Amino acid sequence: MAAGTSNYWEDLRKQARQLENELDLKLVSFSKLCTSYSHSSTRDGRRDRYSSDTTPLLNGSSQDRMFETMAIEIEQLLARLTGVNDKMAEYTNSAGVPSLNAALMHTLQRHRDILQDYTHEFHKTKANFMAIRERENLMGSVRKDIESYKSGSGVNNRRTELFLKEHDHLRNSDRLIEETISIAMATKENMTSQRGMLKSIQSKMNTLANHFPAVNSLIQRINLRKRRDSLILGGVIGVCTILLLLYAFH
Numbered sequence: 001m002a003a004g005t006s007n008y009w010e011d012l013r014k015q016a017r018q019l020e021n022e023l024d025l026k027l028v029s030f031s032k033l034c035t036s037y038s039h040s041s042t043r044d045g046r047r048d049r050y051s052s053d054t055t056p057l058l059n060g061s062s063q064d065r066m067f068e069t070m071a072i073e074i075e076q077l078l079a080r081l082t083g084v085n086d087k088m089a090e091y092t093n094s095a096g097v098p099s100l101n102a103a104l105m106h107t108l109q110r111h112r113d114i115l116q117d118y119t120h121e122f123h124k125t126k127a128n129f130m131a132i133r134e135r136e137n138l139m140g141s142v143r144k145d146i147e148s149y150k151s152g153s154g155v156n157n158r159r160t161e162l163f164l165k166e167h168d169h170l171r172n173s174d175r176l177i178e179e180t181i182s183i184a185m186a187t188k189e190n191m192t193s194q195r196g197m198l199k200s201i202q203s204k205m206n207t208l209a210n211h212f213p214a215v216n217s218l219i220q221r222i223n224l225r226k227r228r229d230s231l232i233l234g235g236v237i238g239v240c241t242i243l244l245l246l247y248a249f250h
Contacts, residue, residue, distance in 0.1 A: 008091065009088070009091055009104070012084055012087055012088050012091065013088075013107065013111075015084045016081060016084045016085065016088070016111050019077055019080055019081040019084060020081065020111075020114055020115075020118070022077055023074065023077050023078065023081065023118045024118075026070065026073060026074050026077060027074065027118060027121055027122060027125070029070065030067075030070050030071070030074060030122070030125055030126075031121075031125050033063065033066055033067060033070065033129075034067075034125055034128055034129040034132070036063070037063050037067075037129060037132055037133070064133070067129055071122075071126060074122050075122075078115070078118065078119055078122065081115050081118075082115060084111075085108070085111055085112055085115055088104075088107075088108050088111065089108060091104070092104040092105055092108055173248045173249065176244070176247070176248040177245070177248050180241065180244040180245065180248065184237075184241055187237055191233075191234075198226065202223070
């Protein structure tokens, strides 16, 4: 009976050591995965700083899958090791040889300490990985917001450029209208001056016509031609003014 219980205890110890060795290897690989993710995240951040590249990590999705897989495997190993420790605790409590209880309890406590260390290391490494991944996701979101802002600024710049062009066009139109009005005013003053001269000449011609009736008919024909020329000149000036105004407001 004692040999049977001793073999059962040794089997539990072998299972515990085997699980502890597997956990040690898994935790080393798990820590390397988190470290490589951190370094690749840092390199990607530097590359984005100089090249404005907003693409995510090339191996980010594969590293995430590896992380999830290894985390599940480690959790399963920890659960199995916890079960073995529980069985060892039950054995020590039901052992038939009191003199061996102290040695068994010492061995059990050592396995419990190893389990506790592995559990703490696993949760610490997992928390670090989650923090790094969350930071990377946040940085990616910030980079996208920056790119969106830059794109929006480009659209606003194009709109501002169009507004400035329209403003210049309006200023040119106003300047052309002012020039047209100035030309019209100068033409009006010139025509007023010519009309005064023509009235003076007409009065003199009328005086001569009164003295020389034979010249009266000639003067009337001259007056008719003068009126016709004035109407033609006024029509040409009016048409030119209208064309300039239409061109200015086009």
